[in-house]
Amino acid sequence: MPGADGRVAGAVAPVIAVLSPPGILPDCATCRGQGYLIVKAGEQARAQRCSCVPMMCPACDNVGWVPNDPANPRSPRRPCDCRSLSARMARFDDAKIPGRHAxxxxxxxxxxxxxxxxxxxxxxxxxxxxxxxxxxxxxxxxxxxxxxxxxxxxxxxxxxxxxxxxxxxxxxxxxxxxxxxxxxxxxxxxxxxxxxxxxxxxxxxxxxxxxxxxxxxxxxxxxxxxxxxxxxxxxxxxxxxxxxxxxxxxxxxxxxxxxxxxxxxxxxxxxxxxxxxxxxxxxxxxxxxxxxxxxxxxxx
Ligand SMILES: [Zn+2]
Ligand SMILES: [Zn+2]
CATH class of the missing domain: 3.40.50.300 (P-loop containing nucleotide triphosphate hydrolases)
Structure with missing residues (x-):
């Protein structure tokens, strides 16, 4: 069952944080710098964006692409991590993990x-x-x-x-x-x-x-x-x-x-x-x- 903050009991920070979505608070007490929470929706666990994630992405202005080399705006572009976070949250939902096992x-x-x-x-x-x-x-x-x-x-x-x-x-x-x-x-x-x-x-x-x-x-x-x-x-x-x-x-x-x-x-x-x-x-x-x-x- 999720607690008052929407977390599923037993949830702690993951082993590896490969993603670092722009603008999130690394020391956010709610998501611990992950940018998302796992909540229970019916029987199923779902990923929810944390309120610390800004509505407008400071890295890509919600365009979804950033220069590969941050120092060179003309360098080839890669998908922004804000986009990857959204995609991974959707993939988590698609995994249909039961809420009690999330x-x-x-x-x-x-x-x-x-x-x-x-x-x-x-x-x-x-x-x-x-x-x-x-x-x-x-x-x-x-x-x-x-x-x-x-x-x-x-x-x-x-x-x-x-x-x-x-x-x-x-x-x-x-x-x-x-x-x-x-x-x-x-x-x-x-x-x-x-x-x-x-x-x-x-x-x-x-x-x-x-x-x-x-x-x-x-x-x-x-x-x-x-x-x-x-x-x-x-x-x-x-x-x-x-x-x-x-x-x-x-x-x-x-x-x-x-x-x-x-x-x-x-x-x-x-x-x-x-x-x-x-x-x-x-x-x-x-x-x-x-x-x-x-x-x-x-x-x-
Ligand atoms: Zn947060
Ligand atoms: Zn972005």
Missing amino acids: KTLGGWVATSPEQVATRMHLDGLVQEWTPNGENRGVVFHGPVGRGKTHLLCGLLRELVFSRGVTARFVEFSHLLADLKQGFSSGEGSGALITELAEVDVLGIDELGKGHGTDFEGTVIDEIISRRYNAERTILATTNFPPGDAIGVKVGNLMLDERHQPRLADRVGDRVYSRLVETCAFVLVTGEDHRRKNEKQGRTA
Whole structure:
């Protein structure tokens, strides 16, 4: 939930501030020099221009272009950072990140050496991001409540604002529902699948969740195959452990942990091997955030 100032709880300054929109206050208490805030609009998180950003851009007078060399007004022109800020805010909105997950990487507090290593890995991924390059993805796995979705959304947000990527968040079961609705309304699923296949970075939450139907298998296979062929980055979270398929599609409480399905059982060998090839698998451990919050709620 956003606070009185419109911020989503847990929001802190991003790791890298590549953009410096002209005229903003670097020490603005509201946006911390970023020029934007993240607010909740309905279920979704949206970017909002901070009031410290001047209506008239002092660098380009709202024309949108500035000389490449500020000392030489006749030098070739480049887009002004004010324009990039607007574009990135629009891209953040297009990513459709849920309001309750619109957190920053910095808001995920690393408390163990493994978590510090995870954080460094993600910061490195943002810093080394190359437009049109072969950028590796991440599959966050591990028990529920450890902040996998937080990391996924924080990474999407960071990539949008510091690297200007186009991004899209989908929760796997919601995606399936949307596709089914598209079929039943006669609109089909082509436009949505194409959007998910072509965005720079796709973040899939709860990969492998569902009923394991042929329909689900076909959907995930098409999205991952198209992204794999185009060398586009995939981010995902899953509650299922990595490892080769063991032939168990559905968890059975009567069986021990060794007989619980692996991610490969849920998404199929082909999708799994493509994820292994293009993504780092990051185990997210630590205290259960949801239980911790409940505990704090009880003692407050
Ligand atoms: Zn501000
Ligand atoms: Zn400008």
